[in-house]
Amino acid sequence: MAARNWIFAVAVFLSLSTFSSAQDLQIVNAERRIDLSSHIVKAFLTLKVENIGKDPAADMLLAFPPTQIKNLAMVQALAVMGKKKKKNYLPLDVKPSEQPDAPNDAGYFLVSFATPLGPGETVTLEVLYILTHSLEPFPVEITQSESQLVYYRDSAVVLSPYRIKQQTTFFKTPSTRVESFTSVEPANRAGKEIKYGAYEDRVPYSYAPVIVHFENNSPFAVVEELVREIEISHWGSLQITENYRLTHGGARHKGVFSRVEYQSRRSISGSSSFNALLAVLPPRVNSVYYRDDIGNISTSHLRTGFKKSELEFEPRYPLFGGWKATFIIGYRVPLEDYLFEAPDGRRYLNFTFGCPLVETIVNKLTLKVVLPEGSKDPSAVLPFAVNQDLQVKYSYLDIVGRTVVVLQKDNVVPTHNVPFQVYYTFKPIYMLAEPLMLVSAFFFVFVTSLAYVHIDLNIVKK
């Protein structure tokens, strides 16, 4: 497989009519650095784009091969403004885009420039895209003493609908152990870095598949499903409950698990397994618990700080490839840090999206914001697209139920840990409903018992 060093260079479908803008732009220089050191693949792409057409161009396309588009967790683009010393970055709007006759099912993202690019002008873009599930373990099954080798498949040249004058690609591997990599001249390896290029003047949709086979023993912590529930209590706290279903997404464990080897020869035994996880929690967190279906898990440490708290914890057992574990983390934070009143009188919750575990992929994230009973008109504001839904939840002594804003997103990476807001209206008088209910219930009990004691039900007067 590794010997597939044929080049599949294609220049397909150069239909001038549909890609009018494509021909108006060209990429003068592309530099791509792909970081393979963890199981989340981060690619940093620096593009120097020039408008060679006659009309100003308002946007440009980024193309991704179909194998990557489904694993693409996030694409961000920045425009570089100013020169070296006073460089600053301007975030650009990036959204997925459909092109009717995309070659070979390539996927696209449309980057809108801050100001339309006039003829002859150039702009430098910094693009970050993140790929998940893109490291394929090979061999697929390993024993306890073997270390984990993975394939990464990509192209030596940047897939682009534009002509690229000059480009280079760097792959950064976690260790110096690289079994093999496809050679596309000029390509060479130095230490932890494999360099492809520089390649001159490639036509649009050039593609040169490469496979890098290397060692990666970083924890492949994949949360298959995470349900975070944020319960707002206007009595002064936010209660957050997080249900994790964690798995080791790397090469499957094969055969025996020997505790004696795991304990005595930790460095060479089970090097791809992981045992410790780190969750970054909000700063003033309290009442933290860590448990699963069958009780507390006693291996955790909490460090609270001014900027963040860190919860260091271990699953019940070390996770080897393919092993699964479930657990629940719950904590409470003071309300005043996260709940504010908007100028229009509505209240809004400002909280962090995403998964608190560091360097973790979440396949399916469901975030439920439980608003207090009596809240109306909920609306969520997020910087990226998620599925939204409303539910009703009945909790302690509820009568009408609490509105739950459900936000659901697949393929979440740590870069998604950005603030989001949920707006709603709430009358403080509702806070008193449940205490009053309790008071009246007790009152009723005492009145009835009083009445019962004072009524003589005897037929015969004694």
Add this chain to the structure above:
Amino acid sequence: MATLESPPPGTSSSAMRNAFGTVLSALILLLIGVLAFSIRLFSVIKYESVIHEFDPYFNYRVTQFLSKNGIYEFWNWFDDRTWYPLGRVIGGTVYPGLTLTAGTIWWALNAINIPLSVETVCVFTAPVFSAFASWATYLLTKEVKGSGAGLAAAALLAMVPSYISRSVAGSYDNEAVAIFALIFTFYLYIKTLNTGSLFYATLNAIAYFYMVCSWGGYTFIINLIPMHVLLCIVTGRYSPRLYIAYAPLVVLGTLLAALVPVVGFNAVLTSEHFASFLVFIIIHVVALVYYIKGILSPKMFKVAVTLVVSIGLVVCLIVVAVLVALVASSPTGGWSGRSLSLLDPTYASKYIPIIASVSEHQPPTWPSYFMDINVLAFLVPAGIIACFSPLSDASSFVVLYIVMSVYFSGVMVRLMLVLAPAACIMSGIALSQAFDVFTASIKYQLGRSANSKDDAEDNTSTNNAPKDDSSSGKTDKGEEVAKERSSKKGKKKEREPADKPSVKSKIAKKRALVLPLEASIVALLLLIMLGAFYVIHCVWAAAEAYSAPSIVLTSQSRDGLHVFDDFRESYAWLSHNTDVDDKVASWWDYGYQTTAMANRTVIVDNNTWNNTHIATVGTAMSSPEKAAWEIFNSLDVKYVLVVFGGLIGYPSDDINKFLWMVRIGGGVFPHIKEADYLRDGNYRIDSEATPTMLNCLMYKLSYYRFVETDGKGYDRVRRTEIGKKNFKLTHFEEVFTSHHWMVRIYKLKPQKNRIRGRAKKLKLKTSSGLDSKAAKKNPWI
């Protein structure tokens, strides 16, 4: 109530005192309830809110099923996760009282939108019911000796260590609710006996039904009450009240008991229930005799008696003969093994190793009495004496209760639990009587010194009278309640004024009990110290001795608290990393936990209903690897779980239980002989051990690669180096070992691909054979 609305001028102050007393005792009862609940929370505070030990996990699992699938599914539940491949009909073999109770609580809480999990409800069921139990004790003792004794008994029961041991938060076992049901049934029996009210008799039958639902120990009730009835009849205390207390209980109670699937027709067929029917007949005969005696003249009566006795004897003999023949025709004489071992303490160890192997079925030792009922053991005799002055129907019942429970607790340590309420009632009576006597004499002495200048004999008595009325009310409660026939609620309030006339007549008797002032004060102080000692002991027992959940162990060392959470580590591993239909074999102790926590099918579990099946697993564990593999493979077992304490020194591991596996296995499969595993009668695993021992599966699975931990293989439980250190497993492979090696899980290796291997060998053989033959034969051709 009438007394409060139109108080006679003289009784207004005492009515106020009564009202105050009622409120005070209600408050004290509430506090006792809070005490009973909160003393059981040590396990939650020191450890966590989790289900404890073994049986509670089964009950928890059943409750989960009940809350998820509803009551009808529950009755029809056939559990295929246990006793593979036989399965178990849970609905028909389980005492449903506890699960239904917790399920109902859970359902009610969720109906008013209090989203407590099933686990939380299960954890706190036992503490809640111990509060109920202490209130029931108050009611029972109040019926016997008045409310002072009732409060004392309730306070004692709230923290008696014996009961705490089975009802700490998380100890979700049948006994938790059964003790409440037991005491409450007794209370209703006494209440019926004192009032003769059919209303209470019906309630009594329902309480008995609840008890039957909850615990197999209901047979204690259905034997104790007939004994008491018989006692009353023999001592000439027969009354219509006794009839009303007993006859409806037998009829309704038996009908209701037969409704519980696990009891069913046992309620009329087994010997445990025969005593009640016999007494049922006797009480009818006696009632008839009393009735006829009332109609006939004494002379006619004598004639009738001789006639009836002569005919009756003949009939009785026939009936007894038939009964004996029936009972004798069944192999165990109609008695179940556990009940038989109650009557003959040596029965179990002789015939049923599976009952004898459970530590709580062993006879208790003397220290365990001190541990479990503490100072109550010394107060009980005083309580018994107090019960005899005067002896009423009710006090004779509690005397009988303590006598019987002392006997049963001597047979089986588990039944200490039945003794505890009796001991609390007796000690409550003793304490309360002692306090009455001492405080009364202090009052009398102080009053006398104040009035010493006046002669005023009568004055003192009148001064003392209102103060003493509560105490004297207790002593003659037996007679006094006997007078009351109506059970309407107005009665309660009328009782106290009704005491008045009798009080004055008792004062003269009281005088005889007066003690010197100093002696009374010292005695009071000593009693208080005794009580304080009891409280300290109970709190210690609740906090230290009985709060450990046993699935998570802790040890205190110099560098802090060490937690050994290996059981849950391995159960969690099993539940997440094996296939949902895989079968796990382990010794039966871990069956309930494996099904509940790991949700995997087990071969045997703690419900030891099939001795052969358990013996099969025992045999596999005591066999060499190959034979064991064959047994396990025939049972579809994929994983074998063993508990090993040798690395950290956890004494109740499988190696220490191993002899029971050998005995139980050998009981069914005679090729397993206990003697093969013992060297000169000693059980050892060091180099002196027998080869059978060193080659059996249990030894191998426990000590596989153990020598690599420290180079010597030093077992910290047995305090010796193991006998066979380096060996390989051929038919099993280690798939998981927990952090402290307490749980080791092995997988059965798949069968060798025999057909192909054999064919190859065969081919090789035949070809080579042919070649050689050809080489020999062919020269002629």
